[in-house]
Amino acid sequence: MGRRRGFSAKHCFTGLLYCAECGEQFRRIHWNNRGCKSVVWRCMTRLEKKGACHARTVYEESLKQAFVDALNQLTGGSETYLSILQENMTEVIEMEQSNLPEEIQRKLDVLQKKLIECAERHEDYEEIAQEIFRLREQKEQALRENVSQQEQKDRMRELQEFLAAQPHHITEFDETLVRHLLAKVTVSFDRLDFTFQSGVAVSIEK
Ligand SMILES: [Zn+2]
Known part of the structure; x- marks a missing residue:
């Protein structure tokens, strides 16, 4: 998996979200639901062929919050979490x-x-x-x-x-962190699985 270098006009999550059901990417769309405007991410299969995939709609705000939660799960609480991972990884390698x-x-x-x-x-x-x-x-x-x-x-x-x-606690979403650290997000019906470029994965129920 190649590292994403530099900045582009693309949204920081573009190309990183994948559908757990069909494997297709998610696309960012502006959604106007009876006058209520929001930005959401949807599975491309679901967008192109109705009924072909049942992946849920992910609100961008909720995605950002989940990313912050995932980062906090890495930093927060146990400092040993990362060092254990590091040990395991070194052993495996x-x-x-x-x-x-x-x-x-x-x-x-x-x-x-x-x-x-x-x-x-x-x-x-x-x-x-x-x-x-x-x-x-x-x-x-x-x-x-x-x-x-x-x-x-x-x-x-x-x-x-x-x-x-x-x-110790990250409170604000920062897209630079997405660009530098995140490799992939898999969207399931009950959770978001964040895989970082280092190979570490964190599951967030959302
Ligand atoms: Zn799908």
Whole structure:
């Protein structure tokens, strides 16, 4: 998931809201309900094909409040919440990595020696060569995965630093925070699930 850079004319929530029922994005609309004007977000499937999706309408005010609540759930109360998350995450990442590229390289070194020996003895080394190709690709893949895990860690740290710098209770909605921290909101009938760019998710009943 790419980071959203800079500012655009788009609303801060644009492209972030998804429907839990059909997976489609939500669109921002100005709603005039018998003279009562409000800004709401609605599932595009529901807007385009009546009856195809039953996703509810989300009032923008309520969405903003839920975002503030989600942030407060991260900062508020237990300072341990984030540190536990951080620990879990580091553990998972370290388990996944387990020096994979280095391990693969060791196998490669062995096979390369074997290949040279075979060649010197004029034996067939096709199978070994194939295995070397396969392992090289595997190593590339492992290196790429390490990079994305590092990015994930950086975002986690970024969120932690941001939260540490916040007053204990956030009272006002700030769209800059949405742009910098939020990755996705999934709209279900009884709750909003906020996924932050760091990978942390918070569920708000609303
Ligand atoms: Zn939908």
